[in-house]
Ligand SMILES: Cc1cc2nc3c(=O)[nH]c(=O)nc-3n(C[C@H](O)[C@H](O)[C@H](O)COP(=O)(O)OP(=O)(O)OC[C@H]3O[C@@H](n4cnc5c(N)ncnc54)[C@H](O)[C@@H]3O)c2cc1C
């Protein structure tokens with residue numbers, strides 16, 4: 001559908017939220033806590049941090065929770081039952097104020113979770129999700145979205161994209177049918193196109209290298225000594241994967257007894273030594289440098305090659321979160337020269 | 338495909354065979370007969386078997402797709418899940434999901450000689466394809482099986498080895514590692530690559546299928562190359578740690594290939610082009 005432009009007054013936001021809530025939707029938005037911002041459930045617009053650069057954790061939990069129960073089981077000799085979560089019961093969520101890089105990250109996740117085998121937990125959660133994005137007015141030295149091919153005012157992936165104007169009001173670009181249903185809920189709040197130059201309100205993030213060239217270079221870099229040098233200080237703590245909006249590696253575990261319990265899938269990380277450890281003690285990725293290499297190769301070579309999506313959106317979270325200042329952007333830059 | 342890709346079929350253990358110390362074969366039957374009727378797989382594929390409450394682990398399907406009355410798996414006690422499985426009894430129920438992975442391209446092998454080389458507990462993945470080929474025996478020329486284990490006690494499928502031994506259309510060579518023989522042992526003594534070298538296999542119109550521990554594979558490939566086997570005609574299977582079995586959990590990859598999706602069957606030619614992440 002063609003993008004429609006509307007104006008939403010700053011003071012209409014609470015009215016919109018009230019209407020969304022009475023339509024049974026939960027609103028999740030960036031909320032400032034001390035000097036950090038997190039995606040949290042909100043009731044009113046006053047709770048929202050509109051000026052944040054990036055949240056500490058991504059919003060992937062909404063579609064890919066840290067722990068997702070897959071089923072309960074009850075096994076007896078003469079009666080066996082596997083009972084599954086009712087996918088219809090997942091809440092309708094409006095994710096408000098998420099930036100374009102994170103929105104594109106949902107696409108990468110979807111590619112993984114639908115690659116030949118469709119993970120219906122993911123899909124059901126995604127179907128219940130409406131995204132009202134917020135284009136970026138600011139960035140910091142960790143951001144490199146444009147290098148990953150994402151514009152800080154990108155509409156793709158949003159159902160509606162908001163851009164904050166100097167008046168404090170919002171330009172609302174309605175991108176999808178799902179976005180239109182939100183407008184339909186609060187029709188009278190959406191005023192005619194304010195006719196502004198959107199670019200004036202969007203930060204300019206420098207393009208730092210050609211990502212296709214990087215992928216090409218990585219093809220021949222498996223045996224390179226750079227991985228060892230780069231990862232010397234990596235602790236293998238997994239914080240980078242935890243905050244990453246694209247990382248989707250998981251583990252499957254049981255909790256319970258042989259006759260009753262449940263099975264769940266939970267976040268895991270290729271940075272952990274046990275991730276690939278065989279029972280025999282053999283480990284194909286025994287050293288931290290092999291695991292760091294896997295992280296970079298997977299995101300910038302394997303994923304684009306196998307799934308036609310980049311495994312990174314340039315949000316910079318991993319670099320901000322790393323306890324020993326591993327900076328992915330620095331590494332990528334050094335790989336491209 | 339099932340609605341919930343993580344949901345296992347429930348299977349009843351119909352029969353348990355003790356193959357060797359800490360190695361058992363389970364004969365499994367679908368509790369829901371319709372699920373059993375709709376289930377199909379091909380030689381080379383694997384599945385996730387679960388001892389409920391303990392978790393899942395990966396074994397190949399060791400029975401042949403030409404014999405669909407049962408699904409069989411043979412496994413060695415290794416860690417958590419296999420320890421739980423080995424303690425189960427006939428009649429107990431386990432979870433099973435699959436089949437996953439690629440297949441041995443046996444349709445392409447028509448009219449060729451087949452040379453199977455297996456070591457230790459790696460006979461199970463091979464047994465599936467061996468029976469599959471023997472059940473279609475007319476499609477192939479000479480069938481040779483070289484199988485080695487550490488000791489006589491460690492040989493699995495002892496009754497089937499006997500059956501293959503007695504067949505005139507199969508050449509079976511069994512070997513045990515030096516020191517692993519019993520006083521009345523009549524087979525070969527020596528490591529698989531050494532014994533293979535001794536029988537000097539012809540590569541003429543022949544496909545070699547090699548499964549075994551990494552060390553055996555490592556020393557077997559050069560012997561096959563010595564006898565001019567082409568790398569594309571040598572097949573093997575990889576075992577990387579797995580969880581999902583369908584290309585999502587992220588741990589089984591070798592370079593850009595997922596062992597669970599692109600494998601577990603690879604040719605030696607493919608392995609040569611891959612990083613050694615297995
Ligand atoms: C394609 C394939 C086919 C296999 N076929 C057989 C077979 O026919 N018979 C057999 O005895 N074994 C087979 N294995 C190895 C078998 O999967 C492991 O021995 C088993 O998973 C160990 O599980 P555990 O819970 O007892 O050990 P733990 O160490 O307690 O396991 C912890 C986790 O690690 C995983 N894991 C550990 N080692 C391996 C390994 N080598 N390969 C894969 N996953 C591992 C397990 O799945 C489990 O989730 C196969 C492996 C693969 C990948």
Ligand code: SF4
Nearest residue numbers: 234235237238240322
């Ligand atoms: S956050 Fe830093 S230290 Fe931890 S695994 Fe990632 S790169 Fe290594």
Ligand code: FES
Nearest residue numbers: 582586587589597
């Ligand atoms: S086993 Fe999960 S990706 Fe291969």
